Amino acid sequence: xxxxxxxxxxxxxxxxxxxxxxxxxxxxxxxxxxxxxxxxxxxxxxxxxxxxxxxxxxxxxxxxxxxxxxxxxxxxxxxxxxxxxxxxxxxxxxxxxxxxxxxxxxxxxxxxxxxxxxxxxxxxxxxxxxxxxxxxxxxxxxxxxxxxxxxxxxxxxxxxxxxxxxxxxxxxxxxxxxxxxxxxxxxxxxxxxxxxxxxxxxxxxxxxxxxxxxxxxxxxxxxxxxxxxxxxxxxxxxxxxxxxxxxxxxxxxxxxxxxxxxxxxxxxxxxxxxxxxxxxxxxxxxxxxxxxxxxxxxxxxxxxxxxxxxxxxxxxxxxxxxxxxxxxxxxxxxxxxxxxxxxxxxxxxxxxxxxxxxxxxxxxxxxxxxxxxxxxxxxxxxxxxxxxxxxxxxxxxxxxxxxxxxxxxxxxxxxxxxxxxxxxxxxxxxxxxxxxxxxxxxxxxxxxxxxxxxxxxxxxxxxxxxxxxxxxxxxxxxxxxxxx
Numbered sequence: 001x002x003x004x005x006x007x008x009x010x011x012x013x014x015x016x017x018x019x020x021x022x023x024x025x026x027x028x029x030x031x032x033x034x035x036x037x038x039x040x041x042x043x044x045x046x047x048x049x050x051x052x053x054x055x056x057x058x059x060x061x062x063x064x065x066x067x068x069x070x071x072x073x074x075x076x077x078x079x080x081x082x083x084x085x086x087x088x089x090x091x092x093x094x095x096x097x098x099x100x101x102x103x104x105x106x107x108x109x110x111x112x113x114x115x116x117x118x119x120x121x122x123x124x125x126x127x128x129x130x131x132x133x134x135x136x137x138x139x140x141x142x143x144x145x146x147x148x149x150x151x152x153x154x155x156x157x158x159x160x161x162x163x164x165x166x167x168x169x170x171x172x173x174x175x176x177x178x179x180x181x182x183x184x185x186x187x188x189x190x191x192x193x194x195x196x197x198x199x200x201x202x203x204x205x206x207x208x209x210x211x212x213x214x215x216x217x218x219x220x221x222x223x224x225x226x227x228x229x230x231x232x233x234x235x236x237x238x239x240x241x242x243x244x245x246x247x248x249x250x251x252x253x254x255x256x257x258x259x260x261x262x263x264x265x266x267x268x269x270x271x272x273x274x275x276x277x278x279x280x281x282x283x284x285x286x287x288x289x290x291x292x293x294x295x296x297x298x299x300x301x302x303x304x305x306x307x308x309x310x311x312x313x314x315x316x317x318x319x320x321x322x323x324x325x326x327x328x329x330x331x332x333x334x335x336x337x338x339x340x341x342x343x344x345x346x347x348x349x350x351x352x353x354x355x356x357x358x359x360x361x362x363x364x365x366x367x368x369x370x371x372x373x374x375x376x377x378x379x380x381x382x383x384x385x386x387x388x389x390x391x392x393x394x395x396x397x398x399x400x401x402x403x404x405x406x407x408x409x410x411x412x413x414x415x416x417x418x419x420x421x422x423x424x425x426x427x428x429x430x431x432x433x434x435x436x437x438x439x440x441x442x443x444x445x446x447x448x449x450x451x452x453x454x455x456x457x458x459x460x461x462x463x464x465x466x467x468x469x470x471x472x473x474x475x476x477x478x479x480x481x482x483x484x
Contacts, residue, residue: 016033019034034115038053070111135154139151139152140155141231147171148166194223196223197220216240284310356398359402379454384415390420422466431448
C-alpha cells in the first residue's frame with residue numbers, strides 16, 4: 001500500500017490539522033482540518049511547496065532549515081521558546097505550535113506535521129499580559145531551571161532593565177551578590193515544596209537594581225502549572241517608600257526626644273541659673289530693710305538700683321535661654337558682641353560678686369565678635385558654672401582665667417581654672433548626655449548641650465588640659481556670621 005494511502009485514513013479521523021511533506025518540500029497530503037485552517041482546497045494545496053505556508057520574512061531561508069531537518073530527522077516540537085506562524089491563502093498570519101515526526105516509505109524520508117492553532121491561547125496570554133502589566137506590583141515568572149520567562153512592565157521599571165535583558169537569564173541577576181550563591185538552593189527547595197508563601201518572614205529582603213543598588217522588597221511566591229512545566233510567579237512589592245517613611249518617623253521621633261531632653265535641660269538651666277541672682281536680690285532687699293530702719297535712704301536707693309539691674313539681666317537671660325530652645329524653628333540673629341562686658345555680666349550673675357574666685361581676663365582677639373549672643377552666653381555660663389562648682393577648697397588661691405585670640409575665620413576662647421580637675425577615667429564621658437560624674441554634677445546635660453550649641457554654630461570644643469592643676473576648655477566659633 002502506498003505511504004499516502006496508508007496515512008489517509010489516519011489523517012481523516014485525526015482531530016488535529018495534519019500535513020505530510022516530501023523531502024523536497026512538496027505537500028503530499030493534508031486533512032480537512034488543515035485545509036480549513038489554511039483556507040485551501042485539497043486540489044490547491046497538494047503539490048504546492050510548503051514554503052507557501054511560511055511567513056514572508058523567513059520564506060527565503062526556510063528550505064535551508066527544512067534540508068537540515070531532513071539530514072537529522074527526529075521527532076520534536078517546533079518553536080520551543082519562540083513564536084511560530086503560518087500564512088493562510090488569504091494572507092492571515094496564524095500563531096501555531098508544530099509537531100514534526102519523520103516517516104519513510106523505504107526510499108524517501110518525509111515529515112509528518114501536526115499543526116495546532118493557538119490563536120485563542122495567544123489572545124488569553126495577551127489579556128493576561130495586559131492585566132499583569134497594569135498591576136502596580138512587579139511580577140517575575142521563573143521556570144524550573146531558575147530562568148526568567150516572564151516579567152511585567154512594573155518589574156522592568158523596578159529593576160531598571162528592558163524586558164529582553166531579563167528573559168532567559170537566571171533570576172539571580174535580580175538578587176544581591178552576597179546571596180546569589182545560595183539562591184538556587186532556595187529555588188530548588190520551593191520547586192520541591194510548591195505552596196504559596198511569602199519570602200523572608202521575620203527578616204529584611206532586598207533585590208538588586210541594574211545599577212547595583214539594593215531595593216527593600218516584599219515577595220510572595222505562587223506556583224503555576226503550565227504546558228511547558230512548573231513555573232513560579234514572584235509578586236514583588238517595592239518597600240522603598242515605606243522604609244523611607246519609617247526612617248523619617250524614627251528620625252522625627254529621635255528629634256522630638258532630643259527636643260524634650262533639651263527643653264528639660266533648659267527648664268533646669270533657667271531655674272538653676274536664676275537661683276544665684278535671686279539670692280543676690282534677696283540679700284540686697286534684706287539690706288534695704290535694715291537701711292530703712294536706720295533711715296539710710298541713699299543706701300536703700302543704691303541697693304534697689306542694683307536689684308533692678310540684676311533682675312533685668314536675669315530676665316534677659318531667661319529670654320536668651322528660650323530663644324536657644326527655639327533654635328531650629330526661629331532663627332537667632334547674629335549680633336556684634338563686645339566680649340569683656342558679656343563675661344563680666346555672666347560672672348556677676350553666677351557669683352553675686354562674692355565667690356572668692358578671681359576672674360582673670362586676657363582678651364587678645366580683635367573686637368567686635370559676630371555671633372549669636374544668647375547662645376554664646378549659655379556656652380560661657382555653663383563652663384564658668386562648672387569652674388565655680390569644682391573649685392578646689394584645699395588650694396589657698398582660686399582663679400578662672402579666660403583668654404581669647406583670633407583664628408582663621410573666627411575666634412578662640414579658652415577658659416582655665418585651678419579647680420580639682422577631672423579624673424582621667426571621666427575625661428571620655430564629659431560630653432555625654434546624662435553622665436553625672438559625681439555628687440557635684442548637675443543633671444548631666446550641661447556640657448553635652450554646650451557641645452551641641454558650639455557645633456550648631458559651626459565651631460568646635462575640646463578639653464585641652466585637666467588634672468591636679470585644674471581644667472581648661474577651649475572652643476572656637478566662626479565670626480561675622482560665616483556659619484550661616
